[in-house]
Amino acid sequence: TQLSQKLHPYQRKRTDAVPSTGSQRTLKVAVVGAAGGIGQPLSLLLKHHPHIETLVLHDQENVKGIAADLSHIDTSAVVQHFQGPKKLALALKGSDIVVVPAGKPRKPGMTRADLLDANASIAVAVANAVSTACPGALLAFITNPINTIVPIVAEILKSKAVYDPRRLFGVTTLDVVRSKTFLGESIGVEPEEVTIPVIGGHAGLTILPVLSQCDPPFDGDEAERLSLFHRIQEAGTEVVIAKAGRGSATLSMAYSGARFVDSLIRGIKMEGGDEGVVECTFCESDVSEAKFFASPVILGPQGVKEHLEIPCLDDLEKAALKCLIPILKKNIEAGIKYGQSAV
Ligand code: LMR
Numbered sequence: 001t002q003l004s005q006k007l008h009p010y011q012r013k014r015t016d017a018v019p020s021t022g023s024q025r026t027l028k029v030a031v032v033g034a035a036g037g038i039g040q041p042l043s044l045l046l047k048h049h050p051h052i053e054t055l056v057l058h059d060q061e062n063v064k065g066i067a068a069d070l071s072h073i074d075t076s077a078v079v080q081h082f083q084g085p086k087k088l089a090l091a092l093k094g095s096d097i098v099v100v101p102a103g104k105p106r107k108p109g110m111t112r113a114d115l116l117d118a119n120a121s122i123a124v125a126v127a128n129a130v131s132t133a134c135p136g137a138l139l140a141f142i143t144n145p146i147n148t149i150v151p152i153v154a155e156i157l158k159s160k161a162v163y164d165p166r167r168l169f170g171v172t173t174l175d176v177v178r179s180k181t182f183l184g185e186s187i188g189v190e191p192e193e194v195t196i197p198v199i200g201g202h203a204g205l206t207i208l209p210v211l212s213q214c215d216p217p218f219d220g221d222e223a224e225r226l227s228l229f230h231r232i233q234e235a236g237t238e239v240v241i242a243k244a245g246r247g248s249a250t251l252s253m254a255y256s257g258a259r260f261v262d263s264l265i266r267g268i269k270m271e272g273g274d275e276g277v278v279e280c281t282f283c284e285s286d287v288s289e290a291k292f293f294a295s296p297v298i299l300g301p302q303g304v305k306e307h308l309e310i311p312c313l314d315d316l317e318k319a320a321l322k323c324l325i326p327i328l329k330k331n332i333e334a335g336i337k338y339g340q341s342a343v
Contacts, residue, residue: 025053025076027265030095030134032088032126033102034081035059035066037247038142041254042101043070049258051265052077058091059102060084088125092133096268099171099261100126101254103143105247106240112145112203113331116338123149124342127156135162138264138303139169142257146170146202147331148338150282150292155339166303169264170282172202172294174249174256178235179209182228183218197311198232198280199295199321201331206324207233212314225316267299276305288321290328291336 029046033039034057046055047070055077057067067081082091092098103119106112122143130137143149150170157163175198184191195215200208209232211218211225220228231238239249266277276298285307287295298306313321 024050027051027096027268028054028056028094029097029099029261030056030058030092030137032058032091032098032100033122033143035062036101036103037105037250038101038253038257040066041251042099042257044073045254045258046099046261047073047077047079048075049077049262049265051269054078054080056091056095057081058083058088085125089129089133092126092129092137095134095137097138097140097261097264098126098130098134099140099142099257101142101257102126105250106144106236107245107247108241110240112236113148113334115144116148116334119143119145119149120152120338120342123152124156124339127153128160131157131160131162135160136164136167138167138268140171140257140260140264141169142171142253144202145331146172146282147206147292147328148335151332151335152339152342154284154292155336156343159343164303165284166305168283169260169303170202170292170294171257171260172198172207172280172282173260174236174253175202175207175209175232175294176280177252177256177259179214179232182231182235183211183214186220186224186228187214187216187218189216197296199293199310200324201290201292201294201328202282203331204233204237204327205320206328206331208317208320208324209233210311210313210317212317213311229316229320263299264303267303267305268301270301272299276300278308289325290332292332293328 029052031043034043057063063081063083067079071079102122179196180191180194183194198209200206263277263279278296280296282294284292287307296308297304
C-alpha cells in the first residue's frame with residue numbers, strides 16, 4: 001500500500017500503553033532461554049508488563065531459581081517455569097507470544113553466521129514444539145544468526161502445516177534502539193525523540209539504517225554519515241569486543257526484546273489506534289528481492305497487518321541495499337536448506 005512519504009508511519013512517536021477496558025491481564029507469554037544472559041533481564045522487564053497474566057520461563061537449567069526470584073516481584077503476572085527439552089511443548093502450551101533469546105553468543109572474531117551450527121537446533125526444537133503447543137502464537141526470535149534462524153523456523157512450521165508469515169518475526173529492534181541512541185548523541189536531542197527505520201537484516205552489511213529518513217533530520221557531512229552508518233552496522237561487534245570473550249549484548253538486547261514484545265501486545269490489543277503499531281522487524285515479505293527482510297510493518301491482533309513500503313532511500317542507502325540483498329539471500333537460502341533437511 002502506498003502511504004504518504006511525508007510523515008512515514010514509522011515516524012510517529014510511541015505513546016504509553018493505553019489501558020484497555022476490562023481486565024488488562026489476559027496474555028500468556030513464554031520466554032525460551034529465560035535463564036540466560038538475555039533471558040533473565042528480558043523476563044524481568046516482562047514481569048512488569050500490564051497485559052501479561054502468565055509469564056512462562058523455559059530453559060535447560062537453573063530456571064527454577066530464576067522463577068522463584070522473579071515471582072517475589074510485586075507485579076501480578078504469574079510466573080511458571082519448565083526445565084529441559086522434554087518440557088518445552090508443555091511450557092509453550094496455549095501461549096499467545098513466544099519470545100526466544102536462547103542460544104550461544106559470539107566471541108571476539110566470530111560473525112553471527114558462525115553461530116549457525118550451535119543455534120540452529122534451538123530453532124528446530126522451538127518450531128516443533130510451537131506446532132503442537134501453540135500454533136497460533138506470535139513467535140519472536142532473538143537467537144542468532146537471525147537472518148538464517150527465521151527461515152529455518154518457517155520451513156519447520158511449513159512442514160507441520162502451521163506456518164503463518166504474519167506471525168513469525170526476527171527481532172531487529174536493537175538496531176533501531178542503537179540508531180536512536182547514536183543519532184540522538186550526534187544530533188543533540190534525547191534518543192527517545194529520534195525515529196529512524198532500520199531495514200535489511202541483522203548482521204553487518206545487511207543492517208541498513210535509513211539515515212536519510214531520520215527525524216529530526218541528521219545533516220552530518222558524508223564522512224559523519226559513513227562513520228555513523230558503520231558504527232550502527234558494527235555495534236553488536238563493539239559489545240562483543242568490549243565483553244572480551246564473555247558474550248555479546250544482553251541488557252540492551254533484553255530491553256529491545258521487551259520493547260518488541262510490548263509492540264506485539266499493543267498490536268494484539270489494538271492500542272495503536274486507527275494507524276496501528278509500527279515496528280521494524282525481520283519477516284517474510286515481498287517488499288524487497290529477498291524472501292525475508294527487516295522493514296517497517298503495522299502490527300495487529302494477528303501479527304503483521306500490513307507491510308509498509310521500503311522508505312525512500314538516498315544514493316548511499318540505495319547502494320547499501322544493492323550490496324546487502326545478495327548477502328541476505330545467501331543467509332536465507334542457508335536457512336531454507338537447513339530447515340528442509342531438518343524436517
Ligand atoms: C547484537 O546485535 O548485539 C546481537 O545480535 C549479538 C551479536 O552477536 O552481535
